[in-house]
Amino acid sequence: MNKLSHICFAALTAVLVSTTVSAETATIGIRSEPSSIDPYFHNLGPNNAMLGQIFGRLVDWTPGMDQMIPRLARSWRALDDTTWEFKLRKGIKFHDGSDFTADDVIFSFKRADGYTGGNSSFRTYTKGKSVTKIDDHTVHVSTKAPYPLMPNDMTTILIMSSDAKGSGGSENFGIKAKDFNKGTAAIGTGPYKFVEWKKGDRLVLEKYDGYKGPLAQPWSKMVFRFIKSEPARTAALLAGDVDMIDNVPTTDIAKLKSSADLSLSQGISNRVIYLHMDQQRDKSPFVTDKKGNPLSKNPLKDARVRIAISKMIDRDEIVDKVMEGVAVKAGQLLPEGFFGRSSKLKPEAYDPAGAKKLLAEAGWGDGFGLTIHGPNDRYINDAKICEAIAQMLSRNGIPTKVETMPKNVYFKRASKGGPDKTPEFSFILVGWGAGTGEPSSPLKSLLMTHDKSKGHGASNRGRHSNAQVDALVTKALATVDDAARAKILAQATEVAIGVSQGIIPLHYQVNTWATRKGLKYNARADERTVGLDLIKAQ
C-alpha cells in the first residue's frame, strides 16, 4: 500500500511537472504587428523583431547594441580590404531537420537581393556584395571598394532554409510571401518555430528544441497579441490578460510604476526622432506666407532659416511635457555611447531671440507659414510631438498647421507622393533607428545627396545636399581603421547637422516595457520585443 501510494505520488508529480513545463506560455501584448512572415518582404522594425525569433542571423547585437556577437557565424575576419571571411557554426539544424550550410547563406542573400513585390527591401545591405562558398561552413563576401561595415550589415539579413518549398511561380525562387504567412516556408534556425499568424490578432510561436544559442529559451510557447490602442494595451496588462506589454504609453508609466504587481524596464534606443525640411524645390507646396498663400521662394533652402527653426524648438518642453520625461534630447544622430558620435554637437537650446535674429538676417524676419506632416501610429507620441512643434513655431512667427495620418498612408506620401515620385511634403517628422549601430547608416540614408543609382540618400526626404558631407561619408565608408572612421563620421555629422542643419534632431526614444511581477525584460536599444529577453526574475 505504501509502495503503491509512492508510485502514485511519483506518477502524479511527473504529470504535474510535465503540465507546468508545457504550460510555460508567455502572452505578450505588442503595439505593432509584422507586415509579413517573409523575412525579405519589408525592412520594418516589427518584422525584424518578430522574424528574428524564427530565423537566425550570422551576426547579432547584444541588447544594448554595444557589441556584435557571433550567432550563425562562428567568427569573421577581413582577409584583405575587400574580402571578408565568415566561418559558419557546425551542427546547426533548421526547424525541418535539415543542416545549416553555406548554401543557405548564399540562397538567403540572393533571395533578399532580388526580392520583388515587397514593401521596402534589404538591398541597402546586399547591394555590391558577392557571397561565395568556400566549403560547407565558410563563405567569403567581397566588395569592389573597402567595406569595414561588413559584420554590421550581417546583423540585418535573416537566414532562411534553401530547402524551403514554396507554391511556385517565377519570382523570389518560387516562394511567395503567403507561403511564409501560412507557415509552410517559415523554416529557420531561430529559437522559436512558427505556429500560426492571425492577422490583426496574434502570432503564435513554439519552442524549437534543436536550438543552440547562448541564451536559454525561457518559454515553451509564446503568444504575441497585437494591441494597437494605447489604453487597451495597458488595460490588458492590468487585467492580467498578458504577461508583458511593449511601448508602454508614456501617460501610463507613472501609474504602472506605482503598482506592486508590475515591474518596468526602460532603455534608450538607437532611434532619433527628427525633422526633414524640403531643400530642393523653389516652390514647396506646404511652405506659404503667413496667410496660407503660396510663396515663390522656399525659405527652407537657407541654412540660417533651418537653424532658426531648430532654435525655436524647446526640446526640454518636448521631453518633459509631451514625452512625460521618457526621452533624451538629441543634437545628433545617435545617443551617447554609440560609435562615431561627435563630442562637440549638443542639443540646440531654446533660443527664440537668436532664432528671430537669424530669420531677419536671412530676409524672413516677417516669418512665413508651414504645415508639419507626421505619422500618428509609428513613433512614441508622434502626433503630439507634431502638435507641440506647431505650437512652438506658431508662437515664434511661423504659423504652422498640423496634419498627421496612419503610417501606411504617411510613408508612401512622404517618400513618393509628389509629382514624379518625389517626396510630397515640405516639413515632416520621422524617426531613424541606426540598425548598424553607428552613424554611417543615417548619414548615408538621410543626409547624403539623393542618388538612386548609388543608393545614397534613399530616405533623404528633404533632399539635403552638401558636397562636403558626401565626400566625408564616402571616405568614412571606405576607411577600415575604426578610430579613423569614427573621427570622420563625427566630422561628417558636425557638418551635416551643426553647420548646414540638413535635418533637425529632436530626441532619442526611450522604450518602456512592463511585465507582471516575477518577470523581467532586458530592455533593448534596437527597440525589439523578443521572447528570449523576457526572463523570470530571480
Added chain:
Amino acid sequence: MSSSNESIGAVPNLTDLGEKVQMPLQRFLSDYRESSVAVVSVFVVITIAIIAVFAPLLAPTDPYDLAVVTVADKTLAPGVIMSSGQTAYLGTDGSGRDLLSGIFYGLRISLGVGIGSGVIALTIGVFVGLIAAYFGGRIDSLIMRLVDIQLSFPAILIALVLLVTLGKGVDKTLIALIVVQWAYYARTVRGSALVERGKEYIESAHCLALSKRRILMNHLFPNVVAPIIVVGTMQTAHAIALEATLSFLGLGMEQTEPSLGSLIANGFDYIHSGHYWITIFPGVALLVTIVSINLVGDRLRDVLNPRLQR
C-alpha cells in the same frame, strides 16, 4: 389666363386647410407643453445653440490658435491657472487646450456639422423621395433600391470608408454625413408622399392640369412636412453622435481643431493616469446635447402623430 387663376382659387379645400394651420399650431404648442421634460429639453437645445453660435465670444481662450495653446499647460486639473494667467475651469487636455473653450468650440463643430449635413441631406432626400412617390414605376424602383442598398450597410461603415478615402476636415465630414443620411429622408418622404398621392386633393389638382412642379411643391410637400420634422430632429442627434464617433476614431476633424469626439479621444489616452476631466466633460457635453435633441424629437413625434391625438 384669368379663368385659370380663378379655377385655382376655386380649390376651396386647400385654402381652408391653409387657414386651419393656425389652429393646429396653437394646439401643437399646448400639446407640446404638456411634457415638462420636453420643454426643458427645448431650452437646453437653445442654450447649446447659443453657446455654439457665440463660442468665439463666450470662450475664455481660442483653443484652435496654436500660438496661444501651449503644451506646457497640458493636463492641468480643473481650476488650475494656465501660463496665460487664465483659469482653466474644466482643466486642460493633453495638448494644453483649455477644456471649457474646447467644449464651446467643439459644440460649434458638432452642431454645425450635425445640422448642416441634416439640412442638405434633407433637401436631397425630400426631392428624391417626392419624385419617387409621385412618378412611381421604374423611377421609384430605381431610387428605392438604391436607398435599400445604402441602408443595408451600417452608417458608420459608409462614413468610415468615405473619410478614409477623402481625408480629414470639416468639409469632408460634412460630405460623409450627407451621403449617410439622405436615404433616411428619402424613404420617409416617399412613404408619406405615397399615401398623400392617392388622396382626392392631389387627384383634383391633376384634373386642374397643374404643373407637376406645382403639385409636388405646393400640394404634396406641405403634407409630408410633419414626419420630416420628426426624422430631421432624430437624424440631427444621430449625425452629431456619428461625427463624434468618427472623430474619436481619429478620422473626421483635424488634430488641432478638435470636436467633442476628438476631445474625448484625447482624454482616452489619459484614462489610466487619473486625468478624468479630459474625457468626462466633453462626454457630458455630448451626452446632454444628444439626449436633449432626442427628447425634443420624441415629443415632436408624439404631438405630430395624428393617431396619438385625442
